[in-house]
Amino acid sequence: MAYAIEMLNITKDFPGIRANDNVTLRVEENTVHALLGENGAGKSTIMSILFGLYQPTSGTIKVKGKEVVISDPNVANQLGIGMVHQHFKLVECFTVTENIILGAEPKGKFGTIDMKKAAARVKELSELYGLNVDPYAKIRDISVGMQQRVEILKMLYRNADILIFDEPTAVLTPQEIHELMHIMRNLVKEGKTILLITHKLKEIKEAADKCTVLRKGKCIGTIDVKTTSEEEMARMMVGRDVSFAVEKGEAHPKEKVLEIKDLCVKNVKGLMAVKNFSLDVRAGEIVGLAGIDGNGQTELVYALTGLCKAESGQVILKGKDILKLPIKKRLDSGMAHVPEDRHKHGLVLDFTLKENFVIHYYDREPFSKHGILQKNEIDQYADKLIEQFDVRSGQGKDTIVRSMSGGNQQKAIIAREIDRSSDLLLVVQPTRGLDVGAIEYIHKRIVEERDKGKAVLLVSFELDEIMNLSDRIAVIHDGELSGLVYQKDVDENVLGLMMAGSLKRVEAVV
Amino acid sequence: MKSKLKVTTKRKDSGEKKHSHLTISLIAVAVGLIFAFLLTILTGRSPFDLLTALVRSMTGFNLQNLGSFNIMYVLNWFLNAVPIIMTGLSVAFAYRTGLFNIGGEGQIIAGSTAAAAVALLVKLPPIIHPIACILAAAAAGALWGFLPGFLKAYRGINEVVICIMMNYCGMYACAWFTKVFLPIDPNTNDRTIAIMESAELKQVFSNSTSQFNWGFIVALLAVVLFWFVIEKTTFGYSLRATGFNKEAARFAGMKVERNITMSMMISGALTGIAGALLILGIYRYGRIFTSFDNFGFDGISVALVGGSTGIGVLLAGMLFGLFKAASGNLQLFNIPKEISELIQAIIIYLVAIQYAIVLLLDKISERKIKKKEIEEKPEGGNV
Ligand SMILES: Nc1ncnc2c1ncn2[C@@H]1O[C@H](COP(=O)(O)OP(=O)(O)OP(=O)(O)O)[C@@H](O)[C@H]1O
Ligand SMILES: [Mg+2]
Numbered sequence: 001m002a003y004a005i006e007m008l009n010i011t012k013d014f015p016g017i018r019a020n021d022n023v024t025l026r027v028e029e030n031t032v033h034a035l036l037g038e039n040g041a042g043k044s045t046i047m048s049i050l051f052g053l054y055q056p057t058s059g060t061i062k063v064k065g066k067e068v069v070i071s072d073p074n075v076a077n078q079l080g081i082g083m084v085h086q087h088f089k090l091v092e093c094f095t096v097t098e099n100i101i102l103g104a105e106p107k108g109k110f111g112t113i114d115m116k117k118a119a120a121r122v123k124e125l126s127e128l129y130g131l132n133v134d135p136y137a138k139i140r141d142i143s144v145g146m147q148q149r150v151e152i153l154k155m156l157y158r159n160a161d162i163l164i165f166d167e168p169t170a171v172l173t174p175q176e177i178h179e180l181m182h183i184m185r186n187l188v189k190e191g192k193t194i195l196l197i198t199h200k201l202k203e204i205k206e207a208a209d210k211c212t213v214l215r216k217g218k219c220i221g222t223i224d225v226k227t228t229s230e231e232e233m234a235r236m237m238v239g240r241d242v243s244f245a246v247e248k249g250e251a252h253p254k255e256k257v258l259e260i261k262d263l264c265v266k267n268v269k270g271l272m273a274v275k276n277f278s279l280d281v282r283a284g285e286i287v288g289l290a291g292i293d294g295n296g297q298t299e300l301v302y303a304l305t306g307l308c309k310a311e312s313g314q315v316i317l318k319g320k321d322i323l324k325l326p327i328k329k330r331l332d333s334g335m336a337h338v339p340e341d342r343h344k345h346g347l348v349l350d351f352t353l354k355e356n357f358v359i360h361y362y363d364r365e366p367f368s369k370h371g372i373l374q375k376n377e378i379d380q381y382a383d384k385l386i387e388q389f390d391v392r393s394g395q396g397k398d399t400i401v402r403s404m405s406g407g408n409q410q411k412a413i414i415a416r417e418i419d420r421s422s423d424l425l426l427v428v429q430p431t432r433g434l435d436v437g438a439i440e441y442i443h444k445r446i447v448e449e450r451d452k453g454k455a456v457l458l459v460s461f462e463l464d465e466i467m468n469l470s471d472r473i474a475v476i477h478d479g480e481l482s483g484l485v486y487q488k489d490v491d492e493n494v495l496g497l498m499m500a501g502s503l504k505r506v507e508a509v510v
Numbered sequence: 511m512k513s514k515l516k517v518t519t520k521r522k523d524s525g526e527k528k529h530s531h532l533t534i535s536l537i538a539v540a541v542g543l544i545f546a547f548l549l550t551i552l553t554g555r556s557p558f559d560l561l562t563a564l565v566r567s568m569t570g571f572n573l574q575n576l577g578s579f580n581i582m583y584v585l586n587w588f589l590n591a592v593p594i595i596m597t598g599l600s601v602a603f604a605y606r607t608g609l610f611n612i613g614g615e616g617q618i619i620a621g622s623t624a625a626a627a628v629a630l631l632v633k634l635p636p637i638i639h640p641i642a643c644i645l646a647a648a649a650a651g652a653l654w655g656f657l658p659g660f661l662k663a664y665r666g667i668n669e670v671v672i673c674i675m676m677n678y679c680g681m682y683a684c685a686w687f688t689k690v691f692l693p694i695d696p697n698t699n700d701r702t703i704a705i706m707e708s709a710e711l712k713q714v715f716s717n718s719t720s721q722f723n724w725g726f727i728v729a730l731l732a733v734v735l736f737w738f739v740i741e742k743t744t745f746g747y748s749l750r751a752t753g754f755n756k757e758a759a760r761f762a763g764m765k766v767e768r769n770i771t772m773s774m775m776i777s778g779a780l781t782g783i784a785g786a787l788l789i790l791g792i793y794r795y796g797r798i799f800t801s802f803d804n805f806g807f808d809g810i811s812v813a814l815v816g817g818s819t820g821i822g823v824l825l826a827g828m829l830f831g832l833f834k835a836a837s838g839n840l841q842l843f844n845i846p847k848e849i850s851e852l853i854q855a856i857i858i859y860l861v862a863i864q865y866a867i868v869l870l871l872d873k874i875s876e877r878k879i880k881k882k883e884i885e886e887k888p889e890g891g892n893v
Contacts, residue, residue, distance in 0.1 A: 328763025
């Protein structure tokens with residue numbers, strides 16, 4: 001079979017780190033080829049090289065058998081290579097069509113843009129691949145899943161036939177993921193070739209034909225997905241056996257740490273997003289909040305942390321109503337938080353890793369004295385966290401966070417927040433974008449926090465994670481509490497019904 | 511999750527930063543100088559004259575008359591750097607908090623006027639007197655920075671617009687203030703009488719013909735303080751965090767609005783001090799401004815070329831100070847003084863479009879790598 005892409009002996013050096021070490025990747029035409037590897041293994045880097053964002057330090061690239069030099073993304077476009085980045089690059093106030101044609105506008109009379117023609121083509125493409133996109137909708141009005149399809153259309157509109165997806169499913173709901181896998185199969189049927197980066201072995205099983213495994217920049221091997229089990233793939237990428245189940249003993253819950261009482265919160269559109277929501281979390285237990293994305297989880301978390309105002313109700317943390325307090329006071333009164341949007345709320349990307357680690361404590365001893373930062377203390381603390389949580393980067397604590405791999409950025413936030421050892425740990429999607437090995441470790445740490453007597457509220461869209469970690473599970477549907485059950489009393493089907501709002505079971509009240 | 515389209519910053523986003531700001535600035539300076547020499551030749555003048563003028567401004571030696579040496583030229587160079595180092599620090603300070611202070615003109619006029627008022631109306635012993643004047647100027651500059659900062663922080667109004675309006679407010683309000691409250695020199699009617707001697711910033715070398723004075727030390731102190739505050743203190747940390755990512759800073763409990771207001775006020779104070787240094791060290795009388803001196807705008811170039819760091823601003827300020835000081839020498843050697851402005855303009859443009867330089871450097875290093883590969887191939891023998 002012919003190869004669409006051959007990347008031969010690719011090596012890429014960054015300051016302090018070899019991101020790709022003599023990697024050879026051959027992708028057959030008309031297949032979905034997955035890339036698997038730990039956080040920081042060099043997956044995004046090698047794809048960025050293929051897309052012309054980076055130049056390899058050494059190695060050659062062949063596209064459809066011909067040797068090429070991809071000096072920038074425009075060259076990649078001309079070669080028929082397109083990429084969907086993990087963070088979409090769309091103009092919010094433009095329509096779908098306007099976004100798609102940006103940079104490749106069809107010219108009409110007198111140098112005007114022929115919008116009608118463009119929209120017709122967008123519609124045609126959308127129908128051909130079953131994407132269901134409205135060419136005239138504004139980006140800010142459509143869901144994240146739809147936005148991703150716009151990115152896909154952008155590639156198709158430029159006649160790309162080699163499509164790169166960098167962790168496309170991290171931001172999607174399970175339903176959307178399923179649809180995306182279907183779309184990918186459709187694309188392959190129509191003659192496209194797909195390169196897919198993902199940490200979810202299930203997705204590789206579902207959609208991919210071949211899978212190349214990277215570890216610490218080196219190529220470990222390419223396998224046939226059909227004949228390889230998930231456990232084997234995990235072992236290949238981490239280099240040891242990975243347990244998918246979380247080991248944890250019985251919970252011994254004590255006093256209530258967080259009490260949410262009749263909370264009502266409006267969303268940005270002014271509609272009630274959280275309605276009379278009540279929930280308690282006790283010391284020494286993990287409460288999982290399940291629900292389909294967009295059912296009020298974000299608003300609920302914002303109201304708890306103080307990012308948005310609540311309409312009415314009470315949030316009591318250790319006996320004190322914190323609803324009127326500013327963010328900082330809330331965090332200081334015993335709340336650690338792993339936010340959903342790590343780039344917006346979690347990190348200062350242009351700061352170094354160590355500066356990010358002390359962001360909550362920079363103005364306190366021992367990290368500062370009399371308003372002056374204490375370099376030694378900060379360095380030691382950073383080294384400690386980096387070692388404990390295995391945060392990998394080119395220049396250790398002095399790495400600019402922007403240059404770190406996505407998963408390692410996430411690990412940095414988790415490290416910082418878990419280490420605060422607050423009475424309440426409020427984690428949203430803690431393992432998004434993490435490899436299976438890292439997930440195993442983070443889960444272990446969360447359970448440890450519980451056993452130390454902390455209260456944990458876990459918000460996640462992944463049912464596996466909820467089922468694996470939680471002691472009690474709360475379900476939110478349309479802003480209301482539609483379920484509150486003990487984990488051992490339910491299975492995923494029952495949870496699914498509650499998330500869809502067709503079953504209401506509030507029984508595990510404490 | 512959804513990031514807005516930012517085509518121009520793609521390279522930066524990908525975080526591959528191979529070339530330091532210093533390299534880029536040095537290349538810009540080199541290109542500016544080469545261009546100046548070419549232009550001198552093209553217009554039929556001697557490039558040696560240009561070189562002589564520049565060397566003399568820097569070292570005090572005259573290449574065409576070896577043996578003649580006058581330290582005055584060197585001192586004048588340093589003297590010219592003082593106000594733009596201050597305004598450069600000012601712009602850099604605001605920039606590190608994510609703000610653009612283009613209100614330097616208003617702030618420097620406010621600072622000049624306040625310094626003159628204290629120097630004319632308040633009786634104080636020497637040493638204390640100039641310090642009091644400088645503090646008054648800082649306060650006046652801060653006041654002028656307050657409004658744009660406050661409106662930006664609490665009302666989301668673009669600081670650039672307010673800053674520009676404040677420039678004109680500063681010019682007219684201070685002219686009125688000076689005419690009404692300060693003793694005007696009856697001979698000219700367009701300035702005040704001389705300030706009290708106790709308020710003057712004295713010459714460092716009183717036997718020199720240069721006006722070089724202790725203001726330079728103030729500027730150096732300001733550079734050190736700038737670096738210390740921005741890099742070493744918790745306050746600087748929170749300002750930088752605010753500048754990089756307002757939301758994350760807010761989330762970490764920093765008072766973002768207060769930071770923005772404070773930063774603009776400190777920025778204004780730095781420019782205000784520049785005004786005081788000019789009045790106390792050079793003019794020695796209060797001025798009635800009818801136009802801008804452009805020191806505030808020069809500060810933008812200095813901060814840009816200096817990469818908004820303390821040491822960078824010091825170096826860039828010295829560089830631009832040199833060109834300012836050189837204009838006089840140029841004319842002496844029959845080179846139009848516009849040449850010096852031209853060099854400055856080229857440097858600023860090149861640093862502003864540093865992407866072009868980066869691209870160029872990339873091409874060069876690529877070629878080097880290729881060459882190396884070809885050399886290495888026979889040994890490596892792979893593929
Ligand atoms: N622009 C850069 N500058 C410096 N180092 C970088 C840069 N980009 C990536 N790196 C480093 O190269 C290594 C590989 O990063 P890469 O983003 O390719 O990892 P990844 O396999 O995509 O990981 P993840 O699963 O976490 O996204 C990391 O250690 C990272 O710190
Ligand atoms: Mg990645």
